[in-house]
Amino acid sequence: xxAASARWLGLGAWLVPILFFAVGPxxxxxxxxxxxxxxxxxxxxxxxxxxxGNTLGISAGAxxxxxxxxxxxxxxxxxxxxxxxxxxxxxxxxPSAIPAFIWGMGWLSLASPRAGYLNRLxxxxxxxxxxxxxxxxxxxxxxxxxxxxAGAxxxxxVDPALEEAARVCGASPLRALLTTTLPLALPSLLxxxxxxxxxxxxxxxxxxxxxxxxxxxxRVLTTRIYELVLLGxxxxxxxxxxxxxxxxxxxxxxxxxxxxxGRSGRVRLSAGKGxxxxxxxxxxxxxxxxxxxxxTCVLLVLLPLGAILLTSMQRSFGAELAWRELTLAHWSGVLxxxxxxxxTGRSLLLAAGAGGLVCVLGLAAAVLQRSFRRLGAxxxxxxxxxxxxxxxxxxxxxxxAFSRDLRFILLxxxxxxxxxxxxPWLLLIAYAAKYLALGARNSAEALAQIDPSLAEAARVxxxxxxxxxxxxxxxxxRPALTVAFVxxxxxxxxxxxxxxxxVPAGSEVLGTLLFELQSYADPAAAAVLACAFxxxxxxxQSVLALVGRRTVEVR
Amino acid sequence: xxxxxLGGLFKSYGATPVVRGLSLDVREGxxxxxxxxxxxxxxxxxxxxxxxxxxxxxxxxxGGETVTGPGVRVPPERRGxxxxxxxxxxxxxxxxxxxxxxxxxLRRLAKAxxxxxxxxxxxxxxxxxxxxxxxxxxxxxxxxxxxxxxxxVASPRVLLLDEPxxxxxxxxxxxLRAEIAALRARLGTTMVFVTHDQGEALALSDRIAVMNQxxxxxxxxxxRLYREPATPFVxxxxxxxxxxxxxxxxxxxxxxxxxxxFPLPPGTAAPDGPCTLVVRPEDLELGAEGTPLPxxxxxxxxxxxxxxxxxxxxxxxxxxxxxxxxxxxVLPVRIAKAKLFATG
Ligand SMILES: Nc1ncnc2c1ncn2[C@@H]1O[C@H](COP(=O)(O)OP(=O)(O)O)[C@@H](O)[C@H]1O
Ligand SMILES: [Mg+2]
Numbered sequence: 001x002x003a004a005s006a007r008w009l010g011l012g013a014w015l016v017p018i019l020f021f022a023v024g025p026x027x028x029x030x031x032x033x034x035x036x037x038x039x040x041x042x043x044x045x046x047x048x049x050x051x052x053g054n055t056l057g058i059s060a061g062a063x064x065x066x067x068x069x070x071x072x073x074x075x076x077x078x079x080x081x082x083x084x085x086x087x088x089x090x091x092x093x094x095p096s097a098i099p100a101f102i103w104g105m106g107w108l109s110l111a112s113p114r115a116g117y118l119n120r121l122x123x124x125x126x127x128x129x130x131x132x133x134x135x136x137x138x139x140x141x142x143x144x145x146x147x148x149x150a151g152a153x154x155x156x157x158v159d160p161a162l163e164e165a166a167r168v169c170g171a172s173p174l175r176a177l178l179t180t181t182l183p184l185a186l187p188s189l190l191x192x193x194x195x196x197x198x199x200x201x202x203x204x205x206x207x208x209x210x211x212x213x214x215x216x217x218x219r220v221l222t223t224r225i226y227e228l229v230l231l232g233x234x235x236x237x238x239x240x241x242x243x244x245x246x247x248x249x250x251x252x253x254x255x256x257x258x259x260x261x262g263r264s265g266r267v268r269l270s271a272g273k274g275x276x277x278x279x280x281x282x283x284x285x286x287x288x289x290x291x292x293x294x295x296t297c298v299l300l301v302l303l304p305l306g307a308i309l310l311t312s313m314q315r316s317f318g319a320e321l322a323w324r325e326l327t328l329a330h331w332s333g334v335l336x337x338x339x340x341x342x343x344t345g346r347s348l349l350l351a352a353g354a355g356g357l358v359c360v361l362g363l364a365a366a367v368l369q370r371s372f373r374r375l376g377a378x379x380x381x382x383x384x385x386x387x388x389x390x391x392x393x394x395x396x397x398x399x400x401a402f403s404r405d406l407r408f409i410l411l412x413x414x415x416x417x418x419x420x421x422x423x424p425w426l427l428l429i430a431y432a433a434k435y436l437a438l439g440a441r442n443s444a445e446a447l448a449q450i451d452p453s454l455a456e457a458a459r460v461x462x463x464x465x466x467x468x469x470x471x472x473x474x475x476x477x478r479p480a481l482t483v484a485f486v487x488x489x490x491x492x493x494x495x496x497x498x499x500x501x502x503v504p505a506g507s508e509v510l511g512t513l514l515f516e517l518q519s520y521a522d523p524a525a526a527a528v529l530a531c532a533f534x535x536x537x538x539x540x541q542s543v544l545a546l547v548g549r550r551t552v553e554v555r
Numbered sequence: 556x557x558x559x560x561l562g563g564l565f566k567s568y569g570a571t572p573v574v575r576g577l578s579l580d581v582r583e584g585x586x587x588x589x590x591x592x593x594x595x596x597x598x599x600x601x602x603x604x605x606x607x608x609x610x611x612x613x614x615x616x617x618g619g620e621t622v623t624g625p626g627v628r629v630p631p632e633r634r635g636x637x638x639x640x641x642x643x644x645x646x647x648x649x650x651x652x653x654x655x656x657x658x659x660x661l662r663r664l665a666k667a668x669x670x671x672x673x674x675x676x677x678x679x680x681x682x683x684x685x686x687x688x689x690x691x692x693x694x695x696x697x698x699x700x701x702x703x704x705x706x707x708v709a710s711p712r713v714l715l716l717d718e719p720x721x722x723x724x725x726x727x728x729x730x731l732r733a734e735i736a737a738l739r740a741r742l743g744t745t746m747v748f749v750t751h752d753q754g755e756a757l758a759l760s761d762r763i764a765v766m767n768q769x770x771x772x773x774x775x776x777x778x779r780l781y782r783e784p785a786t787p788f789v790x791x792x793x794x795x796x797x798x799x800x801x802x803x804x805x806x807x808x809x810x811x812x813x814x815x816x817f818p819l820p821p822g823t824a825a826p827d828g829p830c831t832l833v834v835r836p837e838d839l840e841l842g843a844e845g846t847p848l849p850x851x852x853x854x855x856x857x858x859x860x861x862x863x864x865x866x867x868x869x870x871x872x873x874x875x876x877x878x879x880x881x882x883x884x885v886l887p888v889r890i891a892k893a894k895l896f897a898t899g
Contacts, residue, residue, distance in 0.1 A: 451642050453640040453641075453644035456607050456638075456644065457640060459631040460631050460632070462633075462658050462709070476647065
């Protein structure tokens with residue numbers, strides 16, 4: 001009886017913050033959005049078809065680009081003997097580790113109509129990164145890793161015996177790869193593509209950077225919501241919730257598509273993990289494949305980052321390109337400025353706090369998921385779902401839900417007042433809710449690998465339930481929790497979309513500082529900050545690589 | 556050392572009953588095997604005994620103390636047991652000696668005492684030399700020994716073993732079986748041993764409880780179980796006997812399916828009516844005046860041969876001296892000795 005009620009108590013304790021700070025606010029937003037009348041109703045939505053159309057078009061374009069690049073690349077990187085494929089894999093997965101906004105800045109430096117480096121090298125007006133095509137291009141590139149990683153997972157799980165069977169039947173290695181393995185990996189590649197679509201639809205920074213000041217301006221749902229919130233007033237907020245509802249409805253559709261694709265794909269993949277399959281020898285094509293992949297990598301990954309670095313060292317963006325024009329003045333100016341330091345401190349603190357919450361609540365979700373057989377799926381859904389909700393929607397929902405102080409009345413008296421509006425707490429809540437999935441997924445996957453009898457053996461040895469958990473599965477979960485913490489930390493420290501809506505006046509965080517500098521003030525200073533972001537991400541990813549190696553050693 | 560009493564245990568998962576009214580007494584120092592086919596509820600029974608599962612109803616007593624019962628639910632850590640899991644459950648993040656020391660550290664023993672008892676336990680299972688190794692450096696047999704040492708180190712009242720040998724290869728299985736027998740002789744611990752392998756059970760146990768679909772069909776000493784099976788299932792599972800369903804008419808057995816007729820040897824107690832015929836392969840003869848049956852296969856066993864005949868929806872197995880016969884030949888088969896269980 002005691003163990004059973006402890007379980008329910010745990011579930012209750014976990015549900016309170018989840019329902020109150022994530023499900024509740026988004027649910028209220030949804031109600032508000034669907035129930036809006038008057039000038040913010042459906043009739044008004046009809047006048048916003050432009051933004052909706054742009055969102056759909058840009059996201060579809062980004063998804064198509066990511067698929068067309070990602071499918072052949074994943075075959076080359078994960079199923080052939082391409083030289084340097086390990087290094088290429090690291091470089092090609094960089095785009096999703098670095099905020100899309102920074103890639104947008106990079107491409108702006110390269111291909112803004114007049115001052116872009118490429119345009120200056122190749123003659124005026126060769127490229128114009130502004131507008132829908134440019135946005136889709138940048139989003140597609142920053143979504144590329146989603147397709148690559150989905151492809152890698154599937155290609156590793158396709159039973160090599162299937163391909164070998166095709167070989168025995170007389171197929172050449174290439175033919176066997178293309179007619180057996182590729183079709184089997186296709187559902188996974190496509191589900192990665194759906195994720196790119198979703199990511200592009202919820203993206204805010206890039207369409208703001210490359211859309212709002214385009215001529216004519218390209219508006220998408222997220223940037224329209226931002227404008228309406230800035231406009232303020234009840235009408236603006238009501239309209240924003242209608243748009244947010246429209247954006248929110250894209251999520252279940254896309255998730256449904258992924259789920260369906262994943263289901264049809266899973267059946268035919270081998271259940272076992274990482275069966276080492278033989279790599280396809282490229283033979284004489286090896287050299288040309290290396291050149292092609294290398295050039296793609298330089299053009300799509302290294303060039304934009306180089307452009308940002310160059311911009312950060314130019315006296316002013318658009319000035320003549322010459323050695324004597326290079327300066328480190330911006331670097332010392334930006335990095336030592338109190339404003340930057342304060343924003344950095346705030347961001348790191350918030351990111352560490354959110355990372356901790358993500359780990360604790362995520363681990364709790366994983367444990368609950370395991371101890372409740374049926375309800376477990378519901379717990380997982382609650383934990384993972386905010387990750388799929390566009391950041392703009394999460395932020396708007398919190399903004400609306402906590403715009404007024406909440407008074408909790410107990411025994412006829414005000415027991416306590418929850419005043420979250422215009423405080424950094426809202427940021428913390430938004431970050432933790434949005435990235436809870438990282439903690440839940442990582443812990444659940446790690447926990448699933450751990451035989452329950454390890455904890456049971458501790459129980460029989462004389463340990464109570466808590467002690468048994470701390471002694472047996474928890475040490476084995478540490479690598480997964482470290483990964484979750486670092487990923488959440490990086491995501492929060494560089495977060496822009498939710499931060500611009502939620503940050504209290506006068507207490508900037510790194511993301512909003514970057515956004516401000518780039519949008520309104522000083523591209524060179526923004527470039528310095530962007531370089532710092534990239535450095536932070538590289539450090540974080542190295543930590544992850546080290547953790548990964550350590551877990552391999554333990555096994 | 557302690558006695559165990561299981562009384563009227565019921566357990567279902569959802570709508571599926573897994574254990575259906577199981578009762579069993581184990582005396583102090585006795586080794587009782589739970590023997591049965593995979594999925595019959597052996598592990599579930601053992602886990603209820605350990606306190607890792609709670610039965611829907613029923614009572615469990617260890618050493619006279621009720622540990623499971625109406626309103627009583629002593630948690631596993633306070634039952635004073637040792638348990639060896641089928642998957643070993645050796646903690647991968649602890650060395651061999653840390654694994655074995657764990658139950659002692661929980662009992663807050665002095666460091667020196669822990670060290671000496673760990674050493675002793677490792678000597679029991681002949682792992683002294685590997686004390687500082689990590690589990691991933693050990694073979695399956697060595698892991699199983701670590702699990703055994705860890706289960707025994709704190710002098711448990713009862714040792715529970717869940718198919719401890721089934722993940723090992725044949726030679727290792729033999730070796731570890733002998734070691735378990737030797738440990739038992741030395742420590743005298745009460746043991747409950749779960750297995751699906753009748754050879755293992757017959758060789759190790761004082762008594763065997765044969766389980767089928769969540770109930771115990773017979774509890775007896777190995778020899779008696781083999782000689783006098785109480786049910787057709789026990790005869791088939793433990794003795795490898797042929798089991799045919801049919802009825803007795805005019806002193807002969809007729810299979811229900813196909814109505815094949817077998818005259819019964821004189822002296823067989825056989826009232827007319829529906830029944831189950833149990834006959835060991837050695838008790839069938841390929842004699843002159845038997846029932847003619849088509850041979851489907853012949854397996855050479857060395858000292859003898861096994862002949863198989865499709866009869867009554869199953870394969871009838873006959874063991875006898877090797878003879879030159881081919882599949883498809885019709886041979887007369889005669890029952891020399893059989894046992895009948897009246898049904899319905
Ligand atoms: N946790 C569980 N949930 C649902 N069914 C279970 C669970 N554990 C065991 N079962 C079912 O109970 C039956 C008996 O299982 P078990 O006791 O493990 O059998 P055995 O150990 O004799 O092979 C099996 O059919 C199994 O599928
Ligand atoms: Mg079992």
